[in-house]
Amino acid sequence: MGQRLGFGVIGVGAMGRIHARHLASRVPGARLVAVADVDDLAATAVAEELGGQAYERDSDLLTDPAVEAVVIATPRAFHKQLVIDAAAAGKHLFCEKPLASTVEECTAAMAAAETAKVKLQIGFHRRFDASFSEVHDTITAGGVGALRTMHMTSRDPEPAAGNASRSPADLILETSIHDLDMARYLSASEIVEVYAAPVAAEEAGSLEGVLLQVRMANGVVATIDNHLHSAYGYDQRVEAFGTGGMVSIGNETPHRATVSSRSGVVEPLPLRFFEERYDAAYTAELAAFARCIAEGSEPAVTGADGRAAVAAALAALRSLEKGTPVRVEGQGQEGALL
Ligand SMILES: NC(=O)c1ccc[n+]([C@@H]2O[C@H](COP(=O)([O-])OP(=O)(O)OC[C@H]3O[C@@H](n4cnc5c(N)ncnc54)[C@H](O)[C@@H]3O)[C@@H](O)[C@H]2O)c1
Numbered sequence: 001m002g003q004r005l006g007f008g009v010i011g012v013g014a015m016g017r018i019h020a021r022h023l024a025s026r027v028p029g030a031r032l033v034a035v036a037d038v039d040d041l042a043a044t045a046v047a048e049e050l051g052g053q054a055y056e057r058d059s060d061l062l063t064d065p066a067v068e069a070v071v072i073a074t075p076r077a078f079h080k081q082l083v084i085d086a087a088a089a090g091k092h093l094f095c096e097k098p099l100a101s102t103v104e105e106c107t108a109a110m111a112a113a114e115t116a117k118v119k120l121q122i123g124f125h126r127r128f129d130a131s132f133s134e135v136h137d138t139i140t141a142g143g144v145g146a147l148r149t150m151h152m153t154s155r156d157p158e159p160a161a162g163n164a165s166r167s168p169a170d171l172i173l174e175t176s177i178h179d180l181d182m183a184r185y186l187s188a189s190e191i192v193e194v195y196a197a198p199v200a201a202e203e204a205g206s207l208e209g210v211l212l213q214v215r216m217a218n219g220v221v222a223t224i225d226n227h228l229h230s231a232y233g234y235d236q237r238v239e240a241f242g243t244g245g246m247v248s249i250g251n252e253t254p255h256r257a258t259v260s261s262r263s264g265v266v267e268p269l270p271l272r273f274f275e276e277r278y279d280a281a282y283t284a285e286l287a288a289f290a291r292c293i294a295e296g297s298e299p300a301v302t303g304a305d306g307r308a309a310v311a312a313a314l315a316a317l318r319s320l321e322k323g324t325p326v327r328v329e330g331q332g333q334e335g336a337l338l
Contacts, residue, residue: 005290008034008067008091010058010082012046014160015096015123016073018275022283023071024050029290030069036061058082062089069094069119069293071286076101076173083109087116094289096123097181098173098313099306103329106307113303121289121299122306124181128284131249135238136186138247145244147187150222152179153237155209155230157273166228168198168320171207172313179224180214180312181305186240189218191312195325199227212316213325233270234277252277 009020024032032052037043040056047054055061069092072082080100100106113120126132199209209227239248251270259266271277292299319326
């Protein structure tokens with residue numbers, strides 16, 4: 001392999017720090033050359049730990065010639081503009097989910113990358129997880145016959161941002177969006193309709209969870225169960241059922257020992273949270289991104305994937321408001337976004 005690609009990470013909070021650490025130590029074809037954060041202490045601390053230049057201003061990172069690709073890991077409100085600015089600076093783009101907060105913003109971000117002829121990949125890391133990939137590959141190979149239904153569970157041990165509850169937009173655009181992407185990925189079809197039932201939190205206007213029923217263009221129906229407090233830890237499961245069988249994945253645990261005694265049978269709790277559960281997937285998604293830049297191929301998760309998930313998330317939010325199923329706006333006959 002030739003020269004490793006120089007990466008800059010914009011936003012080094014919880015997720016950006018994980019990406020920066022992986023880029024600095026173990027993503028094939030990549031190296032960390034810079035980080036930026038409006039919190040200059042955060043940027044400096046990460047650069048001191050991992051190496052590279054620390055910037056307080058994003059624009060300074062974007063004019064650094066050593067930065068060839070950027071990872072955008074700021075809160076979602078800044079994603080669209082950062083994609084546009086980084087594309088204009090000629091940097092390849094890995095953007096954390098959600099790509100943006102509206103379909104129009106997603107389209108603008110995609111257009112900027114296309115005009116600048118830079119790659120744009122979205123951070124749907126579950127597509128790179130070995131177990132989710134196995135479910136996908138089994139379905140694709142016809143292992144469950146004709147796919148009929150899917151049940152997805154994503155429950156956090158505690159809210160990622162430390163809040164006891166979340167606004168509907170935060171819950172759907174930050175958490176459910178992973179499952180909405182999985183519904184598209186596993187069924188190889190587009191989401192045409194979403195019905196969302198809220199699980200209200202004590203704080204008015206906030207949610208502890210949501211149950212989504214999702215209808216795909218190819219007739220598959222999926223349920224998504226999201227919750228912010230799971231007493232037994234991070235719960236990440238999928239079941240896909242078809243005419244020829246079923247494929248499912250359970251939770252991953254720190255070890256596989258089961259202790260049996262007179263008082264019961266004890267198995268370990270699931271891996272603590274996203275950093276532990278998806279450690280390998282976070283590295284794999286960046287490795288795939290570096291590879292697609294080196295090879296000049298299409299990213300495995302495109303801007304269009306990011307936009308389709310946002311369109312479905314916005315339909316879920318409208319469904320919460322209306323209390324009825326809502327069609328995903330902008331879908332054509334086959335479900336493709338117009
Ligand atoms: N794929 C995953 O599993 C996963 C997990 C967690 C978060 N995320 C995503 O990562 C992104 C960040 O989430 P987080 O939990 O790390 O948030 P966070 O609040 O922990 O960190 C965000 C960081 O961005 C910085 N920041 C804010 N505005 C900025 C700007 N304009 N320029 C530069 N820095 C800026 C903040 O100072 C902070 O350090 C979100 O899009 C979130 O959805 C993805």
